[in-house]
Amino acid sequence: MEGSKSQGTKRRRGSFRARIAIVFILQTLVVVIASLMAANNVAPIGAAIAIMLSSGGLAWLAVSREWVPIATLARLLDGWDPDKPDMAQLDQESGKRSNGDVGSLIRGLHGLASRIDGYGERERNFTRDASHELRSPLTVIKMSSDMLADESDLSDFGHRSLERIRRSTRELEALVEAFLILSRESDQGLAEEDFVVNKILRQEVEYARELIAGRPVELILDEPASFALHASPRVFAVLCGQLIRHALQQTDQGVIVVTVMPGSVSVINPAVDLPEEGSRRHASVDRHGFDLAIARRLSDRFQWPLELRSLPGANRVASVRFPHPQPVEA
Known part of the structure; x- marks a missing residue:
């Protein structure tokens, strides 16, 4: 079943180009035939010119009809909001169009918009959760450090360890702040x-x-x-x-x-x-x-x-x- 669907998609792919080529070939044949008829006095020159103009008008109408899905898709993308993508409208346009090229383009845009929407959702979730879940433990560490600093019987080694904890907490705060800023797609x-x-x-x-x-x-x-x-x-x-x-x-x-x-x-x-060789840095x-x-x-x-x-x-x-x-x- 999937194989037949894939083959049908391949056959429809390139249909826009094929239809335009057919219109161009028919237009060329009409011009050649009308020119030969006028040259051999089979038809008057005025009739030959009228045939050429009529065929040109019909060719224009055929090409314009084939271009309608492209113009509709262009108008849809012109009013596209990346922050609030309208996936339902893309699905609606995909269901309307039988043109294989336009359908492939819409399906590709649908997949791209879905991935972008997923990225945006993950960004919002990360910045919201990380902002709370990372800052809360840091706040607890800072408060606990301040309480330990007030202990009068803390040894010298304990004071040095406490200062290291405070410095590391300060560095981690700055690092979390920088990551939260950079994780946002916009300002x-x-x-x-x-x-x-x-x-x-x-x-x-x-x-x-x-x-x-x-x-x-x-x-x-x-x-x-x-x-x-x-x-x-x-x-x-x-x-x-x-x-x-x-x-x-x-x-x-x-x-x-x-x-x-x-x-x-x-x-x-x-x-x-x-x-220097053999020396140890700080x-x-x-x-x-x-x-x-x-x-x-x-x-x-x-x-x-x-x-x-x-x-x-x-x-x-x-x-x-x-x-x-x-x-x-x-």
Whole structure:
């Protein structure tokens, strides 16, 4: 049964082209016959011309009739809403058309629209569930850490372990926030407002200083300029936070400077030295640059160009330029 259905589909496939070819061949035959009749004085020239014009009109009507399904499908797709695909209308059009080519096209669009609708549903489910299911345990961990910090009989080893838990929780919070932003297909759900970038950066620098406790690394915020943006402060904080964390992961010791310039933010950190043979680097230093990869994706997503370069003196600079900075009102 399936084999016969497949063979019927193959026979119908290309029917639009075949019908147009038949119309073209018949039109050519009529023109040739009418020309021969006029040349051999079998029919008057006026009658031959009338026959040619009539055949041309009939050919136009036949071609227009074959083009109706294509025009109907074009109008359907012109008003297509990707967020709310009308699958029933596609099914209705598929049932109306006997043309194999148009039917194949509609079936392909139906399958594509179904997959896109499924992707959108999974995206919404993931962002909703992940936002709740991941943040709730993190909140519990933070509250439990604060309660443990108030214990007076906690040993030095317990305090160090507690600080590591706090740092890891902070890093996981930033990672979850970045993933939730990137998992969305569009920017919907991210509230935009006017905010001063310096204020957000001060908060991110304070968060990052918790990650370098006990390490010979100093984090400085340099603010020779200030500006505002109309965007999502949440996205800005995640992007700059990822750049700062990347610099912290790439630095064993030294000074990291976060600088605010007119319309841009840069993070400067010492270059990574190759380890000597037999030596061991700080256990928390990661050379894979995972935070930088997330920052790149965020900058591409929101069209905030990210540039990496090296400065004289073996320093590395990661800078983000914001195309539409705004002055800070008094």
